[in-house]
Amino acid sequence: MGLIINGKWHDQWYDTKSHQGEFERQESRFRDTISNDNTSQYPAEANRYHLYVSLACPWAHRTLIFRQLKQLEDIISVSIVQPEMLDNGWEFGEPTSEFADSLYQQEYLYQLYLKAAPDYQGRVTVPVLWDKKTQTIVNNESSEIIRIFNHAFNELTGNYDDYYPQALRSEIDSINERIYHTINNGVYRAGFATTQQAYDHAYDELFASLDWLEAHLSSNRYLVGDTLTEADWRLFTTLIRFDAIYHGHFKCNRNKLAEFSNISHYLRELYQFADVAKTVDLHYSKVHYYASHKTINPTLIVPKGPVQDFLAPHNRAQLSAKRRQS
Numbered sequence: 001m002g003l004i005i006n007g008k009w010h011d012q013w014y015d016t017k018s019h020q021g022e023f024e025r026q027e028s029r030f031r032d033t034i035s036n037d038n039t040s041q042y043p044a045e046a047n048r049y050h051l052y053v054s055l056a057c058p059w060a061h062r063t064l065i066f067r068q069l070k071q072l073e074d075i076i077s078v079s080i081v082q083p084e085m086l087d088n089g090w091e092f093g094e095p096t097s098e099f100a101d102s103l104y105q106q107e108y109l110y111q112l113y114l115k116a117a118p119d120y121q122g123r124v125t126v127p128v129l130w131d132k133k134t135q136t137i138v139n140n141e142s143s144e145i146i147r148i149f150n151h152a153f154n155e156l157t158g159n160y161d162d163y164y165p166q167a168l169r170s171e172i173d174s175i176n177e178r179i180y181h182t183i184n185n186g187v188y189r190a191g192f193a194t195t196q197q198a199y200d201h202a203y204d205e206l207f208a209s210l211d212w213l214e215a216h217l218s219s220n221r222y223l224v225g226d227t228l229t230e231a232d233w234r235l236f237t238t239l240i241r242f243d244a245i246y247h248g249h250f251k252c253n254r255n256k257l258a259e260f261s262n263i264s265h266y267l268r269e270l271y272q273f274a275d276v277a278k279t280v281d282l283h284y285s286k287v288h289y290y291a292s293h294k295t296i297n298p299t300l301i302v303p304k305g306p307v308q309d310f311l312a313p314h315n316r317a318q319l320s321a322k323r324r325q326s
């Protein structure tokens with residue numbers, strides 16, 4: 001893994017030394033939007049935009065879920081990078097492989113970043129929302145890409161489902177804030193910490209939030225009452241990887257999620273929602289984490305377990321019924 005400095009790729013692990021052993025996530029650089037106004041720089045058009053993802057990455061996974069939920073599969077094409085992220089960062093496969101760069105047949109994702117911006121400095125991350133027409137990156141920040149997918153193409157698809165409804169925005173934003181810091185990024189802060197203190201701090205905040213979540217989900221079907229929102233999907237992509245990856249690889253091991261009853265049922269409900277299960281690939285995800293992070297797992301051995309059944313029944317519908325009665 002590495003980053004671009006002055007137009008060249010450098011193989012380099014995260015710099016935690018300058019932050020007392022804490023992992024700090026880099027701000028995303030490309031922050032444009034797509035709108036349904038034809039005069040905008042990036043108007044909503046079918047077959048114009050392309051998504052670059054890794055199936056392992058929880059941030060990229062959010063965008064795949066929104067592509068699925070909002071019925072954008074025929075309008076927005078996708079390329080998937082290879083699971084391992086090694087000395088050259090994210091890599092593509094041979095042009096005939098399932099991991100090919102179907103647009104430019106490049107070898108590495110960093111080449112795409114340099115194509116978009118020859119002056120780009122920093123880490124090369126997925127997801128990337130690419131404009132085939134102007135050949136540049138529209139946006140590489142998952143929280144913004146999902147909002148683009150939530151509404152920009154509604155008139156083209158006829159799908160008006162809204163996961164960020166106006167009336168709930170302030171509640172969604174404040175839940176997102178807590179979950180981003182302590183859970184989504186919290187597992188990374190624990191796993192990439194290079195001092196005991198930084199790890200302990202991230203671990204404590206993570207499990208305090210999971211305890212809060214378990215209690216919250218005892219009387220709320222979703223994060224924001226009875227309405228399924230983007231806050232749930234943002235959380236889902238971390239929860240689904242938790243027992244298979246973060247519990248062992250990132251040392252988030254006070255409990256397995258399977259030990260939290262409400263969280264487990266909630267997770268199964270989300271997994272079983274529409275075609276969301278099609279976006280989940282835990283084998284590929286395990287290969288990415290265990291076989292890429294040499295500093296954490298030097299043998300690069302990928303564990304076989306755990307055995308999990310996300311298709312087992314869940315009890316979440318009873319909760320909405322109960323709320324209606326009370």
Ligand SMILES: N[C@@H](CCC(=O)N[C@@H](CS)C(=O)NCC(=O)O)C(=O)O
Nearest residue numbers: 057058059123124125126140141142
């Ligand atoms: N803020 C970004 C974060 C994306 C991100 O960090 N992706 C990881 C994969 S899970 C990545 O590509 N990391 C490469 C690196 O850090 O060098 C987003 O949410 O879109």
